[in-house]
Each structure stands twice: as C-alpha cells, then as structure tokens.
Amino acid sequence: MSTSEEYVGQSGRNYRIERVLQEETFPPRWVGLAITGDQKYILKYIHPVNFEDLEDVNNKLRGRANHVRLSQDTIPKKSMFVFDYLADHLLHLVQKDLPLETTKTILKKALLGIAELHDQDIVHTDIKADNFFIDWNAQENGIHVERVQLGDLEAAAYMPPGSAMVGKQAGNPMWRSPEAHAKGPVTKTSDIFSFALVCIYAVHKRVIFAVGEEELDEGVDPLSIVIERQISYFADEEGITAFLKYLGDDNPWVQVFEIIRDGFDKEHPRKPFSIWKGVDEDFKSLICSMTNFDPAKRITAREALAHKWFEGVE
The missing domain is CATH 1.10.510.10 (Transferase(Phosphotransferase) domain 1)
Incomplete structure (x- = not known):
C-alpha cells in the first residue's frame, strides 16, 4: 500500500494515505495515517478472520464508551478499520x-x-x-x-x-x-x-x-x-x-x-x-x-x- 493511494469508507469519506506508520509481512500488519479534508485518521488493516469480531465489539461499545478508541468507519474490501487520530x-x-x-x-x-x-x-x-x-x-x-x-x-x-x-x-x-x-x-x-x-x-x-x-x-x-x-x-x-x-x-x-x-x-x-x-x-x-x-x-x-x-x- 503506497502513500499515493486513496480509499473510500462505508461512510462515503475518501481517505488519502499520507504516511505508512507500520508495515509487517508476517503476521500481516499495516497501519497508516490518512487525511480527509483537514482531519487526520488512522487506517488499520485487520485480518479478515477478526474483522467481524472486532466490528461486533465496537458495536457493543458504541454510545457506551467515551474512553475507548472505537472505529469511525470501515473499508471492508481492504479489511480496514478507520479510527480517530490521537497524537x-x-x-x-x-x-x-x-x-x-x-x-x-x-x-x-x-x-x-x-x-x-x-x-x-x-x-x-x-x-x-x-x-x-x-x-x-x-x-x-x-x-x-x-x-x-x-x-x-x-x-x-x-x-x-x-x-x-x-x-x-x-x-x-x-x-x-x-x-x-x-x-x-x-x-x-x-x-x-x-x-x-x-x-x-x-x-x-x-x-x-x-x-x-x-x-x-x-x-x-x-x-x-x-x-x-x-x-x-x-x-x-x-x-x-x-x-x-x-x-x-x-x-x-x-x-x-x-x-x-x-x-x-x-x-x-x-x-x-x-x-x-x-x-x-x-x-x-x-x-x-x-x-x-x-x-x-x-x-x-x-x-x-x-x-x-x-x-x-x-
């Protein structure tokens, strides 16, 4: 995944990859910093085996957790979750x-x-x-x-x-x-x-x-x-x-x-x-x-x- 790529989330937002933060082959791991307008987000590859489980956990917590970093969007075709960027x-x-x-x-x-x-x-x-x-x-x-x-x-x-x-x-x-x-x-x-x-x-x-x-x-x-x-x-x-x-x-x-x-x-x-x-x-x-x-x-x-x-x- 290069820094020139863009991805579209289920929300319809476009995410332009600005920087790759982590990348490993085995086990596969990829984390990138993305930009949408003037907002920064973290895009994170989640192994497809864990994708639905993590989605379920996020849904159980949504509206009930202010101190947990929950997903703001997903990109299912790339098996990615989108999170707020914290510095x-x-x-x-x-x-x-x-x-x-x-x-x-x-x-x-x-x-x-x-x-x-x-x-x-x-x-x-x-x-x-x-x-x-x-x-x-x-x-x-x-x-x-x-x-x-x-x-x-x-x-x-x-x-x-x-x-x-x-x-x-x-x-x-x-x-x-x-x-x-x-x-x-x-x-x-x-x-x-x-x-x-x-x-x-x-x-x-x-x-x-x-x-x-x-x-x-x-x-x-x-x-x-x-x-x-x-x-x-x-x-x-x-x-x-x-x-x-x-x-x-x-x-x-x-x-x-x-x-x-x-x-x-x-x-x-x-x-x-x-x-x-x-x-x-x-x-x-x-x-x-x-x-x-x-x-x-x-x-x-x-x-x-x-x-x-x-x-x-x-």
Whole structure:
C-alpha cells in the first residue's frame, strides 16, 4: 500500500494515505495515517478472520464508551478499520517526566476505558502502555491532557459473567498477567493485573518485567525470569495457592510455577512490592489490590477508580 493511494469508507469519506506508520509481512500488519479534508485518521488493516469480531465489539461499545478508541468507519474490501487520530501514546508520553497529577489524570482516564469495556462484559486481553492513546497540548503551566482512549481491541472478547478465555496468551510478556502466561482462564481480572504494571511504569518509569539480554544465562527462557519476578513481587502463600487451584490440576504450567515458587529461600528471598522503598503507600495499596495472585481477590476497574490514590483527580 503506497502513500499515493486513496480509499473510500462505508461512510462515503475518501481517505488519502499520507504516511505508512507500520508495515509487517508476517503476521500481516499495516497501519497508516490518512487525511480527509483537514482531519487526520488512522487506517488499520485487520485480518479478515477478526474483522467481524472486532466490528461486533465496537458495536457493543458504541454510545457506551467515551474512553475507548472505537472505529469511525470501515473499508471492508481492504479489511480496514478507520479510527480517530490521537497524537501520542502512554509508553512514549511518560518519558516527558510528567508531573504526578498529570500522570494520575492520564491513568484515571485510561482506567475509565477499561471500566467501560468491563461494564459491557468485554475483556481487552492486551493491556499495555502503548495501547492507551493520548491527545495533549503544551501550555504555559505544563501539559494539558485532552483525551485518553484505550485502543487496539483486536484481541478483545465478549465474556459474559462466569465465562473465561482459556489457552490464549495475548500481548507482550512484559505486561501479561500470571494466568495469561500459564494459558489459564483469562477474565476481566487479567486486564486489571496488566493495568497495575502500566501504572508502575507511568509513575516510576520502570517496566518491571522487561528482561535485558545481560540478565540471560545461556539457555534461560526470559519468560521464566518474568514469572519469577511476578511471584517475587506479588505472590504470598495464600495467593499463589489459590492461583494454582485456579489454573487446575491438568494445567502443565502448575509445575512451572511451583518450581519457581520453591526456589525462593534466605539467600534468594522474595521482594514484595508492598515493602519497596520510595513508593507512596496509597500507590502501593492500589497496586497490591490489583495484582493479588488470586484473580478472585483483585479489585474491579470501578473499585480501582474509587481508590484513595485517585482521590481529587479529574
């Protein structure tokens, strides 16, 4: 697809491709910046297998979600969705060393997007910092946040109460929940665990489960280090016992988690997030309530919005 091409959406709008933002062959991926009059849009190729599912998710949310980036148009013949253009995303914007109050505002709006999804029994399954899109402008007193929207709903799924997605590992390992790593039941609570990691990144500029090459001995799977950190930072005995029961006896990952759990001792102790130095106590409380290893004990998105750490945040 070249920048000279134009496409016509079902709305009748013409989209002229100004710039290709992403292009990959396998798996096929294409994202472009398009212009219609003086408006900018994002055109995104969606694999035909997922096209109808994503359309259904968008339709379930339409009129019910102000903090989710929904499609504005489609180009079915090209298997493309058209989205509003937002200038930045959280993964990048955080590097501007934002004031804490601005960061809180962004995170609250981001969490509202998750809450709007969950209110309609839709689970995102791929919560990460670069899936929160942001419009902002620079003012004399700092950055003013115009809009924050949760995007990239391709992996999202409708899960009515009592249901779960099993066997799927969506997204980057750095942001996944423990049950997603274990191909166990993924539900709304899995989104909440991942969002806690986004919060830590936004506030402390750390992707705590990123594994550098220098940390890898020969033959070591980076995922084993990620799981080790998850257990070290967020699992207590009660929580991991409930988690293993949640996975079920037939899940082959149970043994992996047990071996890693049993590897901690006096020489190699756990490092619970709850006792990290230099972390605000209210923030610790919020994160720990979202990352309980027992998925049943994690707070909901609406409960997180009511947490003391967000008190007074617009």
